[in-house]
Amino acid sequence: MQVEDLPYGAKWVPQCLDRLEQEALVDQIRQIAAEAPLFVPRMPKTGKPMSVRMTNCGPLGWVTTKEEGYRYQSKHPETGRPWPDIPQKLLELWSEYADYPLPPQACLVNFYEASAKMGLHQDKDEENFEAPVLSISLGDTCLFRIGGKNRKDPTRSFKLTSGDVMLLTNDSRLAYHGVDRIYPGTSSLLKRAGRINLTLRRVLQ
Secondary structure, eight states: OOOOEOOGGGGEEEEOOOHHHHHHHHHHHHHHHHHHHOOOOOOOTTBBBBSSSEESSSSSEEETTTTTTTESSSSOTOOOOOOOOOOOHHHHHHHHHHHHHOOSSSEEEEEEEEEHHHHHHHHSSSSOSSHHHHEEEEEEEEEEEEOOOSSSSSOEEEEEEEOOEEEEOOOGGOOOOOEEEEETTSSSSSSSSEEEEEEEEEEOO
């Protein structure tokens, strides 16, 4: 599988997953969402809702609320139940591409509807920045943007398509990145327009 090197050490694996692998993952994500329903994360202090809906799988899940802010916790914020297990295929992708001896402890499941975006941000709520962040795109193509460790660093934009894998590692581990737009109708994988992004993270040392 061809791995493309990006600025600051990020890596991109276009079309890492074939159609059958993507379909199998979507089926598993539906099962996860049935057990741990999608919820709307809210910004700290303001309580403003994000444009994505999300859930998690793994021992820990990322959540954010107006009152308590960004954090990881072991239970769903609405059901109070533990998160479902991370699918085996995702653990295999981590083993193949992450080049890290310990397994991921969280998998964020973000669902982007056609109008959803994600502003430039850093993934820095983890205790462990040595482990990479590995993400998988499913569904409609998005315009992904990545820069450096400082918000004012130059950014590069490119399209992520269904089945692509992205790895933030080395200097890019704390790179600012975001999703500027979704291109509805560019994939027939999902039942309706939108994109699923799966993000594997090691949270603790």
